Amino acid sequence: MFDMLFAGFGSVMTLQIIMLIAAGVAxxxxxxxxxxxxxxxxxxxxxxxxxxxxxxxxxxxxxGLYIGGVSxxxxxxxxxxxxxxxxxxxxxxxxxxxxxxxxAGKAFNYAIVSSFLGGLLSIIxxxxxxxxxxxxxxxxxxxxxxxxxxxxxTLIASLSGDSLPKGIMAGLLGISFAMVGAAPIDAFPRFTxxxxxxxxxxNLLPVxxxxxxxxxxxxSAEKKVKKGxxxxxxxxxxxxxxxxxxxxxxxxxRSSLIGLGIGILPGIGGGTSNIISYVAxxxxxxxxxxxxxxxxxxxxxxxxxxxxxxGGALVPLISLGIPGDTVTAMLLGGLVLHGLQPGPLLMxxxxxxxxxxxxxxxxxxxxxxxxxxxxMKGFIRLLSxxxxxxxxxxxxxCVVGAFGVNNRLFDVGALLFFxxxxxxxxxxxxxxxxxxxxxxxxxLLETNLRRGLMLSQGDFMPFLTSPIAAAFxxxxxxxxxxAIYSNHKKKKGTSVLNx
Amino acid sequence: xxxxxxxxFSGIFLLIVSVIMFFTAYSFEALTTSLVGPAFMPQIIxxxxxxxxxxxxVGGFRKSKVIPEEKNSPEQHKEELIVTEKRSYKxxxxxxxxxxxxxxxxxxxxxxxxxVIYIFLQMLILSHITHRKIWLFLLISIVTSATIYYLFRNVxxxxxxxxxxx
Numbered sequence: 193m194f195d196m197l198f199a200g201f202g203s204v205m206t207l208q209i210i211m212l213i214a215a216g217v218a219x220x221x222x223x224x225x226x227x228x229x230x231x232x233x234x235x236x237x238x239x240x241x242x243x244x245x246x247x248x249x250x251x252x253x254x255x256g257l258y259i260g261g262v263s264x265x266x267x268x269x270x271x272x273x274x275x276x277x278x279x280x281x282x283x284x285x286x287x288x289x290x291x292x293x294x295x296a297g298k299a300f301n302y303a304i305v306s307s308f309l310g311g312l313l314s315i316i317x318x319x320x321x322x323x324x325x326x327x328x329x330x331x332x333x334x335x336x337x338x339x340x341x342x343x344x345x346t347l348i349a350s351l352s353g354d355s356l357p358k359g360i361m362a363g364l365l366g367i368s369f370a371m372v373g374a375a376p377i378d379a380f381p382r383f384t385x386x387x388x389x390x391x392x393x394x395n396l397l398p399v400x401x402x403x404x405x406x407x408x409x410x411x412s413a414e415k416k417v418k419k420g421x422x423x424x425x426x427x428x429x430x431x432x433x434x435x436x437x438x439x440x441x442x443x444x445x446r447s448s449l450i451g452l453g454i455g456i457l458p459g460i461g462g463g464t465s466n467i468i469s470y471v472a473x474x475x476x477x478x479x480x481x482x483x484x485x486x487x488x489x490x491x492x493x494x495x496x497x498x499x500x501x502x503g504g505a506l507v508p509l510i511s512l513g514i515p516g517d518t519v520t521a522m523l524l525g526g527l528v529l530h531g532l533q534p535g536p537l538l539m540x541x542x543x544x545x546x547x548x549x550x551x552x553x554x555x556x557x558x559x560x561x562x563x564x565x566x567x568m569k570g571f572i573r574l575l576s577x578x579x580x581x582x583x584x585x586x587x588x589x590c591v592v593g594a595f596g597v598n599n600r601l602f603d604v605g606a607l608l609f610f611x612x613x614x615x616x617x618x619x620x621x622x623x624x625x626x627x628x629x630x631x632x633x634x635x636l637l638e639t640n641l642r643r644g645l646m647l648s649q650g651d652f653m654p655f656l657t658s659p660i661a662a663a664f665x666x667x668x669x670x671x672x673x674x675a676i677y678s679n680h681k682k683k684k685g686t687s688v689l690n691x
Numbered sequence: 692x693x694x695x696x697x698x699x700f701s702g703i704f705l706l707i708v709s710v711i712m713f714f715t716a717y718s719f720e721a722l723t724t725s726l727v728g729p730a731f732m733p734q735i736i737x738x739x740x741x742x743x744x745x746x747x748x749v750g751g752f753r754k755s756k757v758i759p760e761e762k763n764s765p766e767q768h769k770e771e772l773i774v775t776e777k778r779s780y781k782x783x784x785x786x787x788x789x790x791x792x793x794x795x796x797x798x799x800x801x802x803x804x805x806x807v808i809y810i811f812l813q814m815l816i817l818s819h820i821t822h823r824k825i826w827l828f829l830l831i832s833i834v835t836s837a838t839i840y841y842l843f844r845n846v847x848x849x850x851x852x853x854x855x856x857x
Contacts, residue, residue: 244848357746361705364740368712368733375729380719382729383712413782413817580817581828584810585835587790591797592839596849604794612787620701638732645727 197319200547204555209249213256213552217559218567220260224267225571227274228408228579229586231261235522236401237589239529240596247530247545252552254526258519259311259556262502263564266303266495267571270296278463279498282470286483286490293486297429300568302488303495305437308561310448310496314503315553317452318510322539322546326511329536334644335654339664341637344458344514345630346668346675356675358622366630367637369394376639377646389602396525398594398607399631403624404518405590406611409583411618430565440492443473451497455504458514458629469497503553510538510546514633521628529597698751705744713737782816789813801854806836 204210216238223234234257242250265276270287283303290299332340345363372383373393384390447469454465473493474483483490505516506523513534515521527534532542539546564571594607614624648654656662712733719730793809810832815823843849 240843240849241847244846355747355750357743357750361740361743361747364736364743365705367736368740371733371736375719378729380729382719382733383715385715409817410783410786413786414778414780578818578822580814580819580822581831583817584813584832587813588806588810588835588839591794592802592843592849592851595851596843599850601794601798604797608787608790608794611790615783620697622701634732641732642727650727 196323196543196547197550199544200549200551203248203544203548204252204551209252209552210555212245212249212253213556214559216253216256217260217556218563220257220262221264221560221563221567221571222260222574223257224261224264225276226575226577226582227268227272227276228412229582230277230404230408231258231279232400232404232518232522233408233586234261235519235526236397236405237586237593239397239522239526240589240593242526243529243596247527247532247542248548248552250530251523251526251545251549252556254523255549255552256556256559258502258523259499259553259560260563261519262498263304263307263311263560264571265498266300266307267568268575270299270303270491271572272575279466279501280494281463282466282494283491285470285494286485286487287494289484289486290488290491295486298432298488299491300564301430301432302440302491304561304564305432306440306444306447306492306496307499307564308557309444310451311499311502311557311560312554313448314452314455314500315550315557316503318503318506318553319550322507322510325507326536326539329512330540332536332660333658334640334647335658335661336664338637338640338644338655339658339661339668340512340514341633341640343664343668343671344508345633345637346671347457355621359626362617362622362624363626363630366627366632367634368630369399369627370631370634371638376635377642389600392598394606394610394631395594395597395603396521396528396632397597398603399610400518400522400525400628401590401593402607402610402612403614403617403628405586406607407614407618407624409587410611410615412579412583436488440489443489444492444496446472446476447493447496448500451500452504454497455501455516456507458508458516458633463517465497465501466494469493506549506553509534510549512536513538513636515629518625518628521632524632696751696755698754699748700751702744702746702748702751706741706748709737709740709744712740786813786816789816797854798852799854802851803836803840804854806839807832810835 204213219238220231220234223229224231235254238253238257242253245253261277262279265280266283266287268274268276269280269283270291273284273288275281275284287299287303290296370393373381373391375382381391450469450472451465454468470483470490470493473489474480477483477487477489479487501517505520508514508516509520509524513524513536515524524534527538532538532545590607591604594603595601597603617624617627644655645652654661656665716730716733716737719728719733789809789812793805797805811828814828814832818828840851843851
């Protein structure tokens with residue numbers, strides 16, 4: 193394993209790739225820090241840049257963006273009480289009060305260091321468990337894979353958004369959109385309604401960019417913001433003593449493990465993990481009443497867990513080809529663009545790229561802590577760029593990205609369609625993430641179902657009698673029961689996330 | 692009004708979609724001799740979708756009787772600090788029209804010119820009247836469009852449409 197990792201470092205230790213990682217982290221931090229711009233958007237508009245690169249260089253850039261995008265959100269969360277990304281919502285709870293008490297520098301220090309360590313821990317876990325998990329997954333046949341996909345689908349439905357039926361509906365819509373075009377196995381064109389352009393179906397990238405970037409532009413068109421964000425930071429005292437760090441040790445470890453675990457589960461990711469870690473830190477604290485008034489433990493919990501979710505979300509992506517959150521869904525699109533096949537075979541066929549990705553993540557994590565400590569003033573100044581200047585430029589880049597996938601305008605049309613769909617879904621209270629997961633998992637589900645039935649000559653029983661498949665289906669059923677139970681409980685007024 | 696019945700509307704709409712889906716799938720022919728053809732999954736999904744659209748619509752109908760017209764979430768309250776004008780759907784529709792026009796004209800006029808026009812107009816739509824700096828917007832749109840065009844054509848090899856200046 194270590195020789196593979198050294199080889200990975202060898203392949204990214206070129207001036208070009210190091211520069212790409214650094215640029216990725218810097219741009220990711222900018223996108224993460226400006227509210228309304230997300231890591232997903234950063235990856236979306238940078239994907240077309242990677243078209244001409246070799247896979248390792250391209251994926252290294254995207255890893256830098258991912259790490260930077262998740263980390264940048266802490267800046268406005270602490271200074272302005274505005275989470276730059278959903279991953280830093282819980283950072284505002286205690287980070288902002290700390291800044292109000294004149295401890296902004298201290299809050300930054302805690303947040304940056306826990307981001308770095310949380311990220312590092314999760315990347316190490318990723319490197320340790322993704323390869324063996326991928327090897328195990330190589331033994332899986334269609335029955336097992338079908339069960340894993342069902343399991344992943346029940347998770348997204350059960351843990352996204354406020355309304356269970358709407359989450360499930362969004363997932364079903366995703367599966368339906370993935371059915372447009374040639375059917376798996378026999379390639380019968382479905383739901384094309386006579387348009388030959390539709391035969392190839394919808395490409396993942398326009399779907400993602402439309403849903404997550406375009407919809408934001410429509411939302412911002414609704415209301416006109418008068419002044420740009422105004423953040424000032426005159427002098428920063430970053431000083432935190434070793435003793436104060438050590439005091440956060442257990443909290444840090446628990447939060448990182450929560451982030452890691454939630455990251456591994458498909459479809460949930462950093463947006464949820466930071467809140468759950470915060471609640472866990474608060475409820476296990478001896479002085480829960482101090483939370484919300486500037487307790488550093490709240491900042492550590494939130495920032496350690498959201499960066500730990502990065503490594504976690506990459507585990508199912510690399511070993512199974514199932515994305516853990518929206519950014520990894522985008523990365524999945526990136527892998528496909530570079531002709532790599534996501535799934536258990538990725539490790540076997542393109543091990544060099546996978547270990548290059550691992551090395552790039554470790555390097556990106558170092559750049560992240562360096563940039564945040566050295567360039568804090570610059571990032572704060574960028575917060576004041578108004579959205580009405582950023583969004584039109586982002587749309588133009590989205591169009592380039594969608595066009596560049598296949599050099600055809602149909603994909604740009606699809607981009608607009610999914611942008612409008614995303615906007616309407618937000619307006620009508622449907623969560624977007626389940627749609628993306630459904631879109632990616634739907635074809636896997638159908639392919640494995642039909643392949644399995646061909647293998648068993650129409651017999652459904654092997655789906656239940658294969659031990660691994662049966663176990664996953666059982667867990668899936670349990671998670672559905674749990675989801676219905678907690679949804680029912682929530683309606684009665686006792687919210688699970690009582691923050 | 693819409694906010695009150697949003698779940699009823701979306702539920703009914705999705706029910707119609709699932710019915711169309713179900714019957715469209717009847718025309719899918721199985722090209723292999725297998726028990727489960729290309730119509731199987733779409734029909735299963737359509738049935739489940741229909742069930743959940745009814746659940747959403749009925750839930751929404753019940754909710755509309757319980758809660759009063761205006762819901763005042765704390766989130767909306769927070770936004771008032773930086774938002775000066777009321778939410779309005781007109782700029783959303785204008786933006787959509789602008790984007791559609793941009794995409795349709797792209798292959799004929801070319802990326803370079805259309806992008807300048809699009810970015811400039813979109814900035815005008817999104818900005819507040821006190822923030823409309825016409826010359827700055829024009830400068831930004833020209834520089835951005837030219838940079839993207841030359842960078843992507845010459846460095847990243849994405850063949851953006853040239854249109855009339857090619």
